[in-house]
Amino acid sequence: MMNSAQELAEEYLRLGGKRLLVMDDNILSTNSWEADPLEAEAFWKKEIESLPPKRRSEVMSFLPSINVT
Numbered sequence: 001m002m003n004s005a006q007e008l009a010e011e012y013l014r015l016g017g018k019r020l021l022v023m024d025d026n027i028l029s030t031n032s033w034e035a036d037p038l039e040a041e042a043f044w045k046k047e048i049e050s051l052p053p054k055r056r057s058e059v060m061s062f063l064p065s066i067n068v069t
Contacts, residue, residue, distance in 0.1 A: 007056065008047055009062035015040035021065040028057045031066065 012019075017040035019030040036044065048059050 001063045005058040008059045009064065011041055012043055012059075013063070015039075015043050017044065017063075019044070019060075019063055021060050021063040021067070023067050025063065028060045030060055030063065 007043050016036040018036050019032045022029045034042075048056060051059065058059040
């Protein structure tokens with residue numbers, strides 16, 4: 001069963017979003033080495049960036065991670 005945070009992350013990725021999750025000492029952030037397509041960037045700014053920090057971190061936790069080995 002998906003929750004709304006997972007749905008937001010999956011929609012961002014479906015639009016071609018390139019951001020990756022970076023977790024350092026349980027602090028979540030994102031990094032990208034490639035620019036997002038315009039639709040993905042607009043979606044991120046409108047739907048995710050505007051969220052309260054805790055909720056935004058929840059969404060980011062569903063992005064692919066650079067920490068995976």
